[in-house]
Every structure is written in structure tokens, then in C-alpha cells.
Amino acid sequence: MKEVVQLAEGWSLGYDGSALPARVPGCVHTDLLAAGEIEDPFLGLNEHDVAWVGKRAWTYSRHIDASDTSAQRYERTDLVFEGLDTAAVITLGDRELGRTRNMHRTYRFDVTGRHGGLHVEFASAYDEAETVRAMVGDRPNVYPEPFQYIRKMACSFGWDWGPTLVTAGIWRPVRLERWSTARLAQVRPLVTVVDGEGRVEVQVEIERTGQGAGRRLYVQASVGGARVGTAVDGDRATLTLRVPDVELWWPRGYGDQPLYDLEVTLGEDADGAGERTLDWWHRRVGFRTVGIDRSADERGTGFTLVVNGVRIFARGVNWIPDDVFPSRVTHERYRTRLTQAVDANVDLVRIWGGGIYEDHAFYDICDELGLMVWQDFLFACAAYPEEQPLRGEIEAEARDNVVRLMPHPSLILWNGNNENLWGFRDWDWEPELAGDSWGEGYYLGVLPRVVAELDPTRPYTAGSPWSGSWDHHPNDPGHGTYHSWEVWNRQDYAEYRANVPRFVAEFGWQGPPTMATLRRALPGERLAPDSPGMLHHQKAEDGNGKLNRGVARHFLLPEDDFDRWHYLTQLVQARAVAAGIEHWRSHWPECAGTVVWQLNDCWPVSSWAAVDGDGRLKPLHHELRRVYADRLVTLQPGTDGPILAVVNQTAQPWQASVTLRRVQADGAVLADEVVDLTVGAYAVHRQPVPQELVPDAASGKEFLVADEGDLRSVHFPVTDKDFGYPVPDYDVTVASVPGADDGSLDVVVTAHTLVRDLLLQPDRLGPEAVCDTGLRTLLPGERAVLKVKGAKETGANAVRAALFCVEPA
Structure with a gap:
């Protein structure tokens, strides 16, 4: 059996002639923060002060010994990096092991018998991008940063909701693998259901040592009580398992999520017994069928998810990296954020193409919770060159991640890119490109070919938005997937009701984060819509102007009253998204899904998110729970x-x-x-x-x-x-929950007049306080009980000060 040694400890980061302790997985920014060398870039205007970090080279170092007594028991020792960010030269002792230029791949190097100083030298991502740009030529881009020239998380270069914090580092685990004779180099389970029978076709690739060449091996697989094995003389094997009367995996709300342990073992063959185990592989799989109904009809071309034969209206959210430093996102944080999605009655999460292929923990939790995952390949809002060195990197990256993620039943769709087909047609790219490559060959050639070869059990679509072919405009609401951004950018949210797209893959409206998040992120600042910190933590072009115009279409815009402005902008965000979802859901099955931009944030910022950068729920989250409910x-x-x-x-x-x-x-x-x-x-x-x-x-x-x-x-x-609103009149009583010592309160509001869109902002009662209720409209004589947990301020006056509602103009 092979031996795995994790290399999480003992790393240092070279810094100005000295060495700082380094954490792996991690990145330069988090190491500098831990050492007190930089201030938190999420606070105030500090982002500007750390821009230098992304513009210089960095080196991570530690000692390894692949020739010690333990290693000598094995024929081979490999050094495996699960993620290097991004352009790196790896040396061990006086030998260069290799060079990397892709954050989204796994790298393996033979270090058998070697020992000495291990150094991972990272070039500045800017320098790498400019080197590639000089090779392939300029391409148009939505943002003034060179992210399309380097295979790196694009949004680390900044976005209209994110800071520019260009990272470097060993961002995923690194380990030594010691093995003999042979190992499982790749396992691809193709999971299907045919007439109630679960089938797993396990495609296995084997790597052998020199001494293992020519030996007869034995591969065995098991799942759900089924077991099959075969002798192997070469480097490939296929095993087919059949599970009768299999329990189906369903999206949440449609059934249960049974998961089956799939195990694959590799051994030396001794009369078919597989006597000595050499390697072992395990994943949980789920049995279901998934497809997209893209049939043409009298209204255009549909786009309806079909799981286990059931047509589904997708209640979705878009997902961005949950931290601009993704190595900080733990299993627990994934579970918290995805549980927040479930609590909002979400059943689909789209992983957006400017981020990352997430950790297995993300998909494991989606498997358990019944959240369907739409996975973008990592291209967003730019023309991407198709020449080398990028072309080879992109195919290798796609192959790596399709194989890595395909066991997960929650993964239901591969998508080629975000908005690049649309950009080519509508954003004046075509004349600027003048015939140069821009990514079409990836989305309509390389990527569908890779998916068809490696993972034919899942559908692929070339992009979002995409009408299915160049016969229609890429963002035609009558065909395929559609992004609705004219409304937020230029129109009132009532205009969501102007059409019925077949599938709305992006739409949204901005709102500021919660007050507690603002106070933490902007310490000491007198908050105002245009105060320095508020403007810095607003990355959208004319973002505050659009927020103000959105409010002014419905309310008198407050002057010198930040609390009121804060409430009204959050209210309009919730109303806007609800208006779109309610309209489009009411037109099922013509419209077959909505995917709100966006669930989460990667730092404290005014944005389209329902959960702010500190993980607090905005009113939008509660409104999603209402409009995404089963009924x-x-x-x-x-x-x-x-x-x-x-x-x-x-x-x-x-x-x-x-x-x-x-x-x-x-x-x-x-x-x-x-x-x-x-x-x-x-x-x-x-x-x-x-x-x-x-x-x-x-x-x-x-x-x-x-x-x-x-x-x-x-x-x-x-x-x-x-509207002729009366001055709102309501009574507030506060009662501590008997037996609770965690700041639990029942806030009882009794209306004497119409009280529209009553909102309790719980974080005003304590930074960890939460409320079970969002916006509520009460008629005279009606009573609402708002349940609060975690409050520090529990008096009636404090509670009343945390309550807001619509007031007469």
C-alpha cells in the first residue's frame, strides 16, 4: 500500500532577505498578515496599500528527504502539488523539477531518492501575464487587468464586486506519495441509471514503476453490494458494476440524496486474488440521470433541466469564491454558506467562470444537501487567446478537473464560459480582434470534445448566455440561457416583467452589506453613501448612482440620513430580485429557471449578494426564501x-x-x-x-x-x-425566551396602521444576532412575532431603533 506524507509544516516565505513562517495551504497575503507585515486589506482603504504584494516575486521553501529509511521501502516517491498559484519554478537541491503556469491543475514530480531544500519560486502574476500577452498579442477585456493571459482565478485581479488582491502561493495541499510496482493514476466513474438499475462503468488508468512493468495486476471495484474485478496486463482497465433497484439521488425538494461508497483497489495478481494491495481510491457517488431539454417550440428554444425524467424549474444562485484568498475557505465555511443557500430554498448553485474549481468539500456538501451544481469552465468577460502556451494549459486544466469532479452526483452541467460569446457579438470585440482568436475554439471545440470523451453522462453548454447556435443572438431571451443586466444598469426593476426568457442564468440588484459588517470593515468612519470607505467598498461602475436611481424611482431619496438610505437600498434590492423571480416563476414552463446574481461575497462590499462578506444575511436572503418556496x-x-x-x-x-x-x-x-x-x-x-x-x-x-x-x-x-401611506404606528414588546441564555428574544410588533415592509436589522442588536424574519407587511390590527437569537442589546428602545418600515413621502 502506498504511503502519503502531507507537507503542511516547515515552510518559510522569503521576504526582504529574511524568512517568515508560511502556512500551506495559504498565500503570500495571508502569511504577511499573520506576520504583521501588512494591514488587513479588507478594512478601510488598505487594499491600496498592499497592491505591491502582487507585483513582485516570492519564494516558498522547506527541506524534504525522499531518501530516508521510510522512503527506501518504496520504489518511487512523488511530490504532488494540488494547487500552485500560479507561475512557478520548483527546485529540489540543485535540480529543477519543473515549471508551472496554471493555478487550476495538479502537478506531480518524481523525487525518488532525492533530498535537500525544496524551493517554489513564484513570479509575479502580472509579469507572467505580460510575458504571454507579448507572445499572443492584445485581446479585449471588460476590466483593465490582464487576467485572460494567465490561468489564474480571474477575480483576484478585481471585479465589480471584488478587490484587486493578486495572490501567489501554495494554495492547496502538497504531499509526498511513496509507492511501489504501480498506482492508480486516474479513476473515472461513469454513473448512469437504466430501467431502475444503477450502473457504474469505472475507467482506470495505471502508472507502473520500472520494476512493475510487465507484472500482472488486479483491479477490483465495489459499490452498493456489487463487486467486480479483473486482471490487468497493461495500463488501462474497465469495470462495470450493476446495482439493481438502486435508490435515486434527487435535487432537494424532489426526493432523498442517497450516496453510495465506490471503492477501487489495485493489487498484484495472485491467481486472481489481488493478494497485495498497491493502491486504493474512494468516492461517494449517486445514481441519477440528468439532461437538458433544448427542444424548439412555438416560443423559441427551451432550456429545461431534467433530472430522473422530471422537468425542473431551477431555483438558483450564482457562486463566487467565498474569499479572495480561497485557501481560507474551510469545510465548515462551505457548509455554512451552502446551508444558507438551502435555507433560502435554493436548489441550484452555479459556480461562475471567473473563480475556481472548488474544493471537493464544496461538492461533497452539495451531494449531501441535494444542491445541483452548474460548473463553469474558467473563462469570464474577456477574449481569450487560443495560441500556445495557453491552449495546451486549458485542455490539460479541463481534463484534470472533469476527472476530479465527475464522481459528484450534484454536478449536473458543464458550461463553457461566462458572457464571452455575448461579448464577442455585442461589446465591440469583433472589429478590435480583426480575425484574431478569442476563445470560440475552446467553447465550441476543445471543451465539448473533452467532456464528450471523459464525462459523457452530463450535458455541456457552450456558454452563458448562449442561444444554442449563432443562428440567434447569444443573449436572445427566446432561446437558451439569458443574462438580464439592462434592468440594473439602466432601468427600473419593474422592467423584469417585460419579457419571459427561457432560462435566466444571471440577473440581480445591488444592496449594501449589513450595518455590523460596515462598521467592522470601515472602523471609525462616519458612514455616508459617499464616504471614502463606502465608495472604496463599491466596485461597480457608477454603483452608487445606480443604487440611488433605483431608490429614487420609488421613494424620496434620503438626505443626510445614512440609516434610512441603508434600509431603502437593501429594501429595493430585495424587491427587485423578488419582482423578477415571481414574474418568471409564474410563467413556468416557458421559463425554466432563475439563477440570482449572487449568493455570496468574497470581502465586505456593496454588491448583489444575499449573504454579505462577513456571512451575514441581507434582507434579500429572506426574500429568496419566500419567492423560492415550493408554494x-x-x-x-x-x-x-x-x-x-x-x-x-x-x-x-x-x-x-x-x-x-x-x-x-x-x-x-x-x-x-x-x-x-x-x-x-x-x-x-x-x-x-x-x-x-x-x-x-x-x-x-x-x-x-x-x-x-x-x-x-x-x-x-x-x-x-x-401612495398615501399613513404615518406608521405600531407597538413593540420584547420578551426573553424562557430558559435561553443566548440573547434569544421574541419581538412582538402589533400594527395600528398599515406597516409596509417592516424589517428588523438584527445585527444592530449585536454583531452575531440573527432574525428568522425579513420584510413583512402588516395590516392594521395584525401582529408579527420576530424571533431573534444572539442579541446583546435586548431593551425595547434598542429593538425599536433596529426596526424600519416604509414611511410616507
């Missing part, structure tokens, strides 16, 4: 009056009883009606609201309420600033 009642504006849409995303019919009320601003009910209806499984019911219940827009004082049990939707026919 949804929504009132949609229509040409001749509001439409009642009732969405049922469960396997059982829904006998719904919806109470409609036409209400005055003072709470008087002008008309009401109970609508009893049946919504089929995985179906939507739409019907016009009766005319006598349609609020009079001209009055500016009427609105419509739809209630079904705990579900509520409200429709105001005019903007908030044009």
Missing part, C-alpha cells in the same frame, strides 16, 4: 389589471384557498373574495383578479392583498412615493 402566491401586474398566479413546485396537487382583499391605506376593506382553486403538481395557475377587487390607481390610496395561509402577496398600483 408561492403572487400578484402580477397585467394589461387589464392584476393577475393572481399560484405556483406549486411539489409532487402533490395543491388545493389552495386565496383570500383577495381590496384595501384602503387606512386599512378599510373595500371588497373581498375567496378564490378556491386547484394547482396541479409542478404547475402554475394564473387568473385575472375580479374587476371589483382591482385597486383604483388614480386614488393613490388603494392596494390589493392576497393571502393563502401564511403566504402573502401585496400589489400597489403606484410607486411608494405616490
Whole structure:
């Protein structure tokens, strides 16, 4: 059996003629932070002060001995790096082992019998990128940074939500592997289901030592009680396992997520017994079928996920690296963030192409939670050269990661790129390129070929957005996947309702982070929308201008009242995303999914995220939980009056009883009606609201309420600033939860007037405080109980100061 020695300890980082302790996995920035050599770049304006870190070379060093007594028991010792960021020269003693130029690959070097100083010398990513640019020529780019010339996490060069913190370092584990005779060089399980029978075709590649050449080996695989083995004379083997009556893996909400242990062992053959085990491989797999229905119909070309034969409306979020220093993202942090996705009723997470192929822990947790994973290949918002040295790196990277990730049942789609096909057509790239390569050969050639060869069990799409071919505009809402950014950039969120795309793979609206996050990130700053720290932690072009215009379309923009501005910008973010999702969900099956930009942040920043950079929930997160619930009642504006849409995303019919009320601003009910209806499984019911219940827009004082049990939707026919709101009047009582000593409170709000979009910001009661409730609209006489945990401030006055709602203009 082979021996593995992790090399996590004993590293140093060369710095100005001396050596600092280095942590592996890690990066230069985290090592400098730990040594007190730089200030936290997430705080204040410190990002500017550490720009020099990414512009110089760095060396990691330690001693290794691959010739010690333990190593001598084996024929071969390999040095394995799971991730090097990025352009590096590796030497051991006086011998160069190799050179790397790709953050997204694994590297293996034979160091048998060698010992001495191990040095990993990293060039500046800027220098490497400029070297490649000089070789292949200029290409257009959305941002003024050279990320398309180096196979590195693109967003470390900055994005419209991220800082420019260009990293270097050994960002994933490094180890010594000692082995004899042969090892499992690659295991590819192709997992399918045929007529209720689970099948795993295990493709095995074997590497042999010189002494192992010509020896007869034995490979055995087992899963779900099935076991099969075969003798191997060469370096490849295929084993097929069959599991009758297999339990299917389902996305969350559709069934359970049973996982099966798949084990592969390699041994020397002794009369077929595989007497001495040489190597062992293990992964958990799940049995399911997955595809995309891209059929053409009278409305265009569909894009509907189909899992185990069931067509699914995808309730998705986009995922960016959870930290600009990804080595800091632990298994526990992955679980926290992905559980937050589940708590928002999300069932699909798209890993965006400007980030990384995440750690196995990410996909393991998605396997367990039933979160479908859409995986981009790592290309985003730029024209990518197709010449060497990049072309060979990109194919090697794709092969490495397809094989690494394909065992995970949660992985349901490979996507070629983010917005590059769209960029070529619409962003003036074509004339600038003048015939130069720009990545099309990757997205329509190399990548689909690699997926078809290595992982034919999963679908591939060339990009997002993509209409399926050049016969249609790449971002045509009637065909394939669609990105909706005109609304945030130039229009009111009501314009989400102007069309019904087949699948909305990106859309979103910005909002600031929570107040506790702002106070931590901007210590000592007098907060204002345009204060220095706020502007620095706003990376979008004219981001604050767009935030302000979004508010001003509905409310009077506050002056010299940051708390009010903060509430209204978070409110508009939540309302905007909800408006899009409710509209598009109400048009299932024509629209088959929405993927919100974005779930998470990589640092404290004003952005489109539902969970801010410190992991705190913004109001958007609570609103996602409402609009992504299995059952949804929504009132949609229509040409001749509001439409009642009732969405049922469960396997059982829904006998719904919806109470409609036409209400005055003072709470008087002008008309009401109970609508009893049946919504089929995985179906939507739409019907016009009766005319006598349609609020009079001209009055500016009427609105419509739809209630079904705990579900509520409200429709105001005019903007908030044009509506005759009363001054909100409500009582607040606070009660500690009996027996709880963790700051748990029940906050009871009793409304005496209409109270629209009541919000408790729990972090104002303590930085770790959370609330179970987001935005709530109460009618006169109604009562809401808001459950808070982790509060430090528990008095009624403090609680009242943390409560916000819509006020009259």
C-alpha cells in the first residue's frame, strides 16, 4: 500500500532577505498578515496599500528527504502539488523539477531518492501575464487587468464586486506519495441509471514503476453490494458494476440524496486474488440521470433541466469564491454558506467562470444537501487567446478537473464560459480582434470534445448566455440561457416583467452589506453613501448612482440620513430580485429557471449578494426564501389589471384557498373574495383578479392583498412615493425566551396602521444576532412575532431603533 506524507509544516516565505513562517495551504497575503507585515486589506482603504504584494516575486521553501529509511521501502516517491498559484519554478537541491503556469491543475514530480531544500519560486502574476500577452498579442477585456493571459482565478485581479488582491502561493495541499510496482493514476466513474438499475462503468488508468512493468495486476471495484474485478496486463482497465433497484439521488425538494461508497483497489495478481494491495481510491457517488431539454417550440428554444425524467424549474444562485484568498475557505465555511443557500430554498448553485474549481468539500456538501451544481469552465468577460502556451494549459486544466469532479452526483452541467460569446457579438470585440482568436475554439471545440470523451453522462453548454447556435443572438431571451443586466444598469426593476426568457442564468440588484459588517470593515468612519470607505467598498461602475436611481424611482431619496438610505437600498434590492423571480416563476414552463446574481461575497462590499462578506444575511436572503418556496402566491401586474398566479413546485396537487382583499391605506376593506382553486403538481395557475377587487390607481390610496395561509402577496398600483401611506404606528414588546441564555428574544410588533415592509436589522442588536424574519407587511390590527437569537442589546428602545418600515413621502 502506498504511503502519503502531507507537507503542511516547515515552510518559510522569503521576504526582504529574511524568512517568515508560511502556512500551506495559504498565500503570500495571508502569511504577511499573520506576520504583521501588512494591514488587513479588507478594512478601510488598505487594499491600496498592499497592491505591491502582487507585483513582485516570492519564494516558498522547506527541506524534504525522499531518501530516508521510510522512503527506501518504496520504489518511487512523488511530490504532488494540488494547487500552485500560479507561475512557478520548483527546485529540489540543485535540480529543477519543473515549471508551472496554471493555478487550476495538479502537478506531480518524481523525487525518488532525492533530498535537500525544496524551493517554489513564484513570479509575479502580472509579469507572467505580460510575458504571454507579448507572445499572443492584445485581446479585449471588460476590466483593465490582464487576467485572460494567465490561468489564474480571474477575480483576484478585481471585479465589480471584488478587490484587486493578486495572490501567489501554495494554495492547496502538497504531499509526498511513496509507492511501489504501480498506482492508480486516474479513476473515472461513469454513473448512469437504466430501467431502475444503477450502473457504474469505472475507467482506470495505471502508472507502473520500472520494476512493475510487465507484472500482472488486479483491479477490483465495489459499490452498493456489487463487486467486480479483473486482471490487468497493461495500463488501462474497465469495470462495470450493476446495482439493481438502486435508490435515486434527487435535487432537494424532489426526493432523498442517497450516496453510495465506490471503492477501487489495485493489487498484484495472485491467481486472481489481488493478494497485495498497491493502491486504493474512494468516492461517494449517486445514481441519477440528468439532461437538458433544448427542444424548439412555438416560443423559441427551451432550456429545461431534467433530472430522473422530471422537468425542473431551477431555483438558483450564482457562486463566487467565498474569499479572495480561497485557501481560507474551510469545510465548515462551505457548509455554512451552502446551508444558507438551502435555507433560502435554493436548489441550484452555479459556480461562475471567473473563480475556481472548488474544493471537493464544496461538492461533497452539495451531494449531501441535494444542491445541483452548474460548473463553469474558467473563462469570464474577456477574449481569450487560443495560441500556445495557453491552449495546451486549458485542455490539460479541463481534463484534470472533469476527472476530479465527475464522481459528484450534484454536478449536473458543464458550461463553457461566462458572457464571452455575448461579448464577442455585442461589446465591440469583433472589429478590435480583426480575425484574431478569442476563445470560440475552446467553447465550441476543445471543451465539448473533452467532456464528450471523459464525462459523457452530463450535458455541456457552450456558454452563458448562449442561444444554442449563432443562428440567434447569444443573449436572445427566446432561446437558451439569458443574462438580464439592462434592468440594473439602466432601468427600473419593474422592467423584469417585460419579457419571459427561457432560462435566466444571471440577473440581480445591488444592496449594501449589513450595518455590523460596515462598521467592522470601515472602523471609525462616519458612514455616508459617499464616504471614502463606502465608495472604496463599491466596485461597480457608477454603483452608487445606480443604487440611488433605483431608490429614487420609488421613494424620496434620503438626505443626510445614512440609516434610512441603508434600509431603502437593501429594501429595493430585495424587491427587485423578488419582482423578477415571481414574474418568471409564474410563467413556468416557458421559463425554466432563475439563477440570482449572487449568493455570496468574497470581502465586505456593496454588491448583489444575499449573504454579505462577513456571512451575514441581507434582507434579500429572506426574500429568496419566500419567492423560492415550493408554494408561492403572487400578484402580477397585467394589461387589464392584476393577475393572481399560484405556483406549486411539489409532487402533490395543491388545493389552495386565496383570500383577495381590496384595501384602503387606512386599512378599510373595500371588497373581498375567496378564490378556491386547484394547482396541479409542478404547475402554475394564473387568473385575472375580479374587476371589483382591482385597486383604483388614480386614488393613490388603494392596494390589493392576497393571502393563502401564511403566504402573502401585496400589489400597489403606484410607486411608494405616490401612495398615501399613513404615518406608521405600531407597538413593540420584547420578551426573553424562557430558559435561553443566548440573547434569544421574541419581538412582538402589533400594527395600528398599515406597516409596509417592516424589517428588523438584527445585527444592530449585536454583531452575531440573527432574525428568522425579513420584510413583512402588516395590516392594521395584525401582529408579527420576530424571533431573534444572539442579541446583546435586548431593551425595547434598542429593538425599536433596529426596526424600519416604509414611511410616507
